Amino acid sequence: MNKTSTIILRGINHNYNSTTWSLSESTFVGRDKILKVFLDDYSVSRKHAEISLTKTGWQVRDLNSTNGTFINGKKLSKETFTLLPNDIVQFGEIALKVENISDLPPTKSTEESVTDDFNIESVYSSNWDESFKSLGVLGDRTPKAGEKIFALLRAGHYLANVEKQEELLKNILTDTVAVLDAQRGAIALLSPTTNKLVLKAIETGSESNSKLKPSNLHLRIPYSDTIAQRCMAKGESILYKSSDDAKNIDGPTGSISEGVMESILCVVLRTPRKKLGILHLDRGPLQPNFTKDDLKLADALASHVSSGIECAMLLDKQRNLFLNTVTILAQAVELRDIYTGGHTNRVTAIAMLLANEAKMKEEELEKIRTGTPLHDIGKIGIDDAILRKPSKLTPEESEIMKQHTTKGAAIVMLVPDLIDIIPIVRSHHERWDGKGYPDGLKGEKIPRIARVVAIADAMDAMVSDRPYRKGLPLEKAFEEIGKGRDTQFDPALVDAFLNMRNLLDNYPEIPES
Numbered sequence: 001m002n003k004t005s006t007i008i009l010r011g012i013n014h015n016y017n018s019t020t021w022s023l024s025e026s027t028f029v030g031r032d033k034i035l036k037v038f039l040d041d042y043s044v045s046r047k048h049a050e051i052s053l054t055k056t057g058w059q060v061r062d063l064n065s066t067n068g069t070f071i072n073g074k075k076l077s078k079e080t081f082t083l084l085p086n087d088i089v090q091f092g093e094i095a096l097k098v099e100n101i102s103d104l105p106p107t108k109s110t111e112e113s114v115t116d117d118f119n120i121e122s123v124y125s126s127n128w129d130e131s132f133k134s135l136g137v138l139g140d141r142t143p144k145a146g147e148k149i150f151a152l153l154r155a156g157h158y159l160a161n162v163e164k165q166e167e168l169l170k171n172i173l174t175d176t177v178a179v180l181d182a183q184r185g186a187i188a189l190l191s192p193t194t195n196k197l198v199l200k201a202i203e204t205g206s207e208s209n210s211k212l213k214p215s216n217l218h219l220r221i222p223y224s225d226t227i228a229q230r231c232m233a234k235g236e237s238i239l240y241k242s243s244d245d246a247k248n249i250d251g252p253t254g255s256i257s258e259g260v261m262e263s264i265l266c267v268v269l270r271t272p273r274k275k276l277g278i279l280h281l282d283r284g285p286l287q288p289n290f291t292k293d294d295l296k297l298a299d300a301l302a303s304h305v306s307s308g309i310e311c312a313m314l315l316d317k318q319r320n321l322f323l324n325t326v327t328i329l330a331q332a333v334e335l336r337d338i339y340t341g342g343h344t345n346r347v348t349a350i351a352m353l354l355a356n357e358a359k360m361k362e363e364e365l366e367k368i369r370t371g372t373p374l375h376d377i378g379k380i381g382i383d384d385a386i387l388r389k390p391s392k393l394t395p396e397e398s399e400i401m402k403q404h405t406t407k408g409a410a411i412v413m414l415v416p417d418l419i420d421i422i423p424i425v426r427s428h429h430e431r432w433d434g435k436g437y438p439d440g441l442k443g444e445k446i447p448r449i450a451r452v453v454a455i456a457d458a459m460d461a462m463v464s465d466r467p468y469r470k471g472l473p474l475e476k477a478f479e480e481i482g483k484g485r486d487t488q489f490d491p492a493l494v495d496a497f498l499n500m501r502n503l504l505d506n507y508p509e510i511p512e513s
Contacts, residue, residue, distance in 0.1 A: 007051070007058045007083065008099040014041065016094055026052035028063075029091055043067050043092030051083075058083045058101060067092040086272040165312035169201035172305050173279075177203045179301070180265070180294055182281040186223040187269070189277035189313070190232075197228055197277060223280035227266045231278050237267035237302070239295040263289035267302045271310050343460055348372040349510040350456035353503055358452070358496040367449050371421025375428050375453055378408025405429055405438050423447035428454050433487045451490040455481060455497055458488070463507065474507055 011019040016039065027036035030048040037051070045065040052059050059080040062069035069076045070090040071083075083089065087098045169187050177185040184204050188197040202222050224240070231238050241263055261282040269276040279302045283290060351372045355365050379387055382404055386397050393401060409426035412418045427441060427450035434442030446454075462477040472480070478501055485494040504510065 005053055005058065006100075006102050007053075008101075009037070009089070009096040010099045011094065012088070012097050013095045014093065016096070020099065021096075023051065024053075026050065030063075030065075039091060039094045041092060041094050044094055045092070048091045052080075056082060058098075060089055065092070084273060165309070165316050166201070168308060168312045170203070172309075173201050173203040176279065176298070176301055177281065180281055180290070180298060181283070181287070182265075183284045183287060184222060184282055186280045187277065188223060188228060188280070189269070189309070190275070192317075197225075197232065199223070200277075223278070223282075224261065224264060224266065227264060228278045228280060231266045231268055232275060235268055235270070235275060237295060237299040238264070239290055239292060240264040240266065241289055262287070265290050265295055265298045267295070267299045269302050269306045269309060271306050273310075276306055276309055276313070343464065344373050344376065346460045346510060347375065347453065347456045350459055350504070351453050353500055353510070354456060354493065354497050355449075355452050357500045358493055360448070360452075364449055367421050367424070368452060370418070371424035371449065372453050372456070374408070374412065374418070374421065375424050375457065376404060376408065377411055377425060378404035378406065380411070381407040402429070402437050421449075423450045424453050426450075428457055430454065431488045432490055436488075446490075448490070448493075451493055455489050455493055458484070459497075474504065 006022060006024045009021045009023070011017055021037050023036065028047055028050050029035065029037040029039065029044075030046050031039060031041065031044045032046045033040075035047070039048070045063070045067070047063055048065040049063055049069045050061045052061070059082050060069065060071070060076070061080045062076045062078075070088075071081050072088050073090075083098050083101070085098050085101055089096050089098065173185045173187055176182075184202070186199060186203075187201040188199050190196070191198045199222070227238055227240055230236075262285045263283040265279075265281040267279045269279055279298065281290070281298060348369070351368050352365070355368050360368075382401060386393065386400055389397070405426050405428070409422050412422050412425050424447075426438065427446055430436035430439065430441045430446045430450060431454075432443055432446070432451075434440050436446075459477055459481060462480060463471045463474060465471045478498065481489065481494060481497060485491045
């Protein structure tokens, strides 16, 4: 390793409250007096655990202790755990807090020395707690009882009330750009798959400040990639001032060399657990440069909102896992019904196009996105002799097949997270004139999300081949949908559907909505 690191541990309970240990090399923890971290307590094994310095940082490993090693309340098994400031490490009943982890600057590589030659006026490195507390002590930049305090209050509101990551980041960025008088801001987060920064939000400020912005404000990459990478690598928030040599800093991105960024704040978005990404703010040549107090304020704001961003990231991950589960369930139906291969995906794609064409609200779009893949889930409960019959169903068999709507609704009702999409599963065969099934709902009494899926489902059924009939030509299918206006289908949705005729020219290939 090219660096020396020190970890400081502080006891927080029993006889070791406020006792500290400063370690600069790997060591063992236990009830043996010869150990560097000697814990004289019978809940601790003689050689309880190992704390080691590795290339990825300080790690702890349990050594098959009697009473276990815990990190933030979770018991370690055989794996190692990378420690961060504010982690609570418990050996038996004795708990130690990671008070600080300090690194000496790493030896410069050729690549690193490039950025260090530029006008980085100030760097600011603090742990999460310190940064958050610094909101109240910012020198000349202490927030006044006006817009800056309101920005914090609004940020708290966003964290409590905004679920979508995209909306959360946009709201945070809009306020931060306004508070720090930036010409533009950007948020880039680490991708969990590539571990690279990915642009997630950009804000170009209010129209009233447009005179301060150069004409080439909209760049391919709206932040300095080199400074962002340094910010992440060293865990330091950076105040940068442009110089005549800036043309070398960002290579082909040109974000600084084009004269767009005269002064830059690049701060780390992080929680006590990990670094999430960066918040990047810049000012142009006609604006005053950012100050060190601006850097501290931006860093404090970043700490304030990072927990909410991490929660939004976790919600996005959970939502994606949930949608994957839904997709697997839908595929389970198609594996049984050999005549509807790809039907679910096509109906979902058409329904989303139609919902967007009809300018439906985001909450309705989300229900359609989640619910449409499961609209035929009830077919799991239909006998194979009927479901896989290669010829046309008899009237009696058709009545049994119709039960897939109620069977599907009963299945979905067992999953609390899916209750909102029951109308799609139960009512996608209802008709505008009240002659549908299973409930004979009429007109506006049919949930609109089900009316959308009804058109998409009918469209795909008409153009798809069956053993007992050939699918209709695309033009004929559109004509049939038109004929169903005001009888089988919602007239307003039929009009919207016919307006998107050109989007389906290459059916069954459907553009993403």
